[in-house]
Amino acid sequence: MLRLNEVKLPLNHEEDALSTAILQKLGIASEDMLSFEVFKRAYDARNKANILLIYIVDVEVVNQADLLVQFANDPHVRETPDMTYQFVAKAPQNLSSRPVVIGLGPCGLFAALILAQMGFKPIVLERGKAVRERTKDVFGFWRKKPLDTESNVQFGEGGAGTFSDGKLYSQIKDRKHYGRKVLNEFVAAGAPEEILYVSKPHIGTFKLVNMVEKMRAQIIELGGEIRFSTRVDKFDIQEQKLKGLYLSNDEYLPCEHAVLAVGHSARDTFEMLYEQGVYVEAKPFSIGFRIEHEQSMIDECRFGDNAGNPILGAADYKLVHHCKNGRSVYSFCMCPGGTVVAAASEAGRVVTNGMSQYSRHERNANSAIVVGITPEQDYPEHPLAGIALQRQLEELAYTVGGENYHAPAQLIGDFLKGKSSEQLGEVNPSYTPGITLTDLSKVVPSYVIEAIQEAIPAFDKKIKGFAKADGLLTGVETRTSSPICIKRGKDLQSINTQGLYPAGEGAGYAGGIWSAGIDGIKVAEALALDMLAKSQIN
Template sequence: MIKIKVNQIKMNIKHSIDDVVKEALKKAHTQKNNLVSYKIIKKSIDARKSPIYIYAVQLELNKYNLKKLPKDVSIVKKEEKYIYNVTGNKKIENPPVVVGFGPAGMFCGYLLAKAGYNPIIIERGKDVDSRIIDVEEFWKTGKLNTESNVQFGEGGAGTFSDGKLNTGIKDKNGRQNFVLETFVKCGAPENIMYDSKPHIGTDILQIVVKNLRKEIESLGGKILFESKLTNIEKEGGFYNLEINNSEKIQSQICILAIGHSARDTFEMLYNKSFPMEQKPFAIGVRVEHLQDMINKSQYGVDDCEGLPAAPYKLTYNTKSKRGVYSFCMCPGGCVVNASSEDKRLAVNGMSYSARDGKNANSAIVTTITPNDFESKHPLAGMYLQRELEEKAFNEGKGAIPVQLYGDFVNNKISHEFGNVISDIKGKYSFANIKNVLPKYICDSIEEAMPYFGKKIQGFDNKDTVFAAIESRTSSPVRIIREDDFQSVFKGVYPCGEGAGYAGGITSAAIDGIKVFESIISEFRP
């Protein structure tokens, strides 16, 4: 059998997969009777002129002339499969403990279970089904469960998001494909393997994380929900991990995949002398526009039928050299109350798999660097987040502060929506967001919006809806680790987004895989 790859297969908006395969065979100068199988490798949209789809397809053929390959056709090299080898010689006396069941903890725990290490995974929040009940109750009544919410629980913060899986990581070891393949195995759609901007959606993610947990359990792993790490003490060659201020688990290995919102855990680790440092992050607002307006601008046509809800990505540097950019853009999505602490309020964006909501939303945020803090305390960024989230809670009287962009510029409270009716999960109230954000953030956003309006027509319309505060873009702290992925406290592995080493579902999962690889290079089950 011969495998070839056919690139630059251009298709009109309305087409079938059969049409794609037919065009691939035509470009490859071969007949259908030579075709054994096919696989879609990549799918994207080119909207520079009239929107078209562009595919790359792998064809498996029973015969083919390789002497003179047509344009855009190449021989398929050996597919890079993720493999691992246990090379460590130190015996683990007790199962390794993974703290946190977000993407980093899930994938580290999953691979440890596959390799026979029987990991124990502790998660401060609840299982996903119980978590959904708590989150929906919070959105309906405002009653917050500080241990079971949009930030904490099975699947981590990504469970209530758009479920984006794209990443800028260049990975030659097959880790990224392994992550995507695992998601598909656990219920995600197969198109995430080839879409240029893959996403799952919160509704399907909730199924995927549950199935991945069941897979871990079937392999000998153990997951303990409602189990928060409250203390860690070294005793000989072991760590005593205190759970919920009472029960203790002993292990040589502890993977800290705690997530970017585990502020009480950061404080506990700081008090235990774990080396940490400030790191850049971003703060701003979440903006809403009509998805139809975004579609027309991004695709350059009035009739967008047959096209998916369009995403966008925007960046701007202010005159004062501060970056402003879009973050976690949710096509056809909604804004959600993503709070996790009493009397503090944060927002995020979320999309379902269909992305069929009327509005598009995205964070528009301003970079925050250690230079913005007078304090050199490693947790200074976290304390700024808390301070601003308290202001947001107070400004909205416990509800999400909402303001039209035109009124934000004029420093006055809005009283009604314009053309864009906000789609928010949770209570909201009209307020003045300038009372929440520092002046340098407000000024930066005001300077950037007209520029964004030149990139996407209508982006700076006066009735664009702002919601505050977008403060959980990434971890404001990095738990320092060495080249072997361990803290100075050997056997402890800071991991994922919360520890400051990832930014999104896929990159956090890959970091969890790298930590797993470090563990198996030193320890055997």
């Protein structure tokens, strides 16, 4: 097949316009085009009065070889790459040990699934609960029930991505098309088929719950084993080699190959690894707040009269501002038509995140507005100092919020003026259990306040109304990414602990559902090849 890039058509084009554009581009008659399918559909809304749809299409033609020669110098016409996933190994029948996957978030889920599909029958350890039980705990906490520190937005089957917007896109390079494998598995588990071709696919929490259950069932059907409410409390490391795991139920599990996919909030695990000598280093992350506006305002600003078009859906945005003091402020994890959620995983600490359903029909838009910080500049004293900083800010948010898991919040207008807020405007907060209006300068360092105060007016120039006085800031956002990196080598094993495969967001190698799933596949392949090589030696 041929792949055509950059096929542009008006937003409300006729049904046959795409096939006509393909024929015109290739200069062929209709009978020479056997079929076509849309590989990707995006939009260009820079001109709100003339929004364009941009297609990438795969076309089956009669004279493909001739057309490839004819368009050899045209970068927009190429042969369609083979994106079929190929397994790198198959488990031998005499396999003497089983790999372990620690964590059942997106990374661990795909690592376990790939290992199971290759016949390695992984044992999966998840400190939290199965996704439906976990969902009850999460929604219970949002309704002011006690926080379960082992079953919450961060911990449990599906990982933090389950209670999010379910975004499935990233800027990572994916030359081996692992991302297509992720999308195909999601569709097989019940995701809408449109995630295969829309430019910014997302799923939403309720659909993710069902999908995670189906993928777990496949792992079990293929011989895998899932153990919930099972935490790794210590690693048995001898002569820099993994030998086993000490579990929270007092069991010792022999293990020489383990995927470490614990997510960015497994702070106790990070501390334990560091104390046991596994190489860990601090890495940059970001801190700030969630910002809320009415979604209708964002739609109008982005799409003009085309706001509400079902193809466009709820509008998103991506903003960056480089401050005079050298800091960068950017939007992160934008959730159109979503809600701000309580994402605490430790008692006495408040954390915010964003979530939306597949429909994205809630009244407000929200995103994180965060300031980048670095170990060299902001927490240089210890590899785990970033964790200490996160905890400090989350404790301040808990205290200022009223010590009942209410989040501190401030109207944008008051924030820009540097005064405490006393009453809400038109934007109703979506955060539950609730908010406490205050002055957010009590919660984060002054450099964060100064940077965001400079950035919001700059963002208003790009999205008119972004600095609207009754928009809302809610704090704190501290879990944008892991504050540490567990370094790994070219073989994807820890650089000083053989058999341990750090993976996903928690280890510093992913940022979101899609990239975490891709990293899970990569690590599963590396682990499988190592197990296969060692089984042949033995």
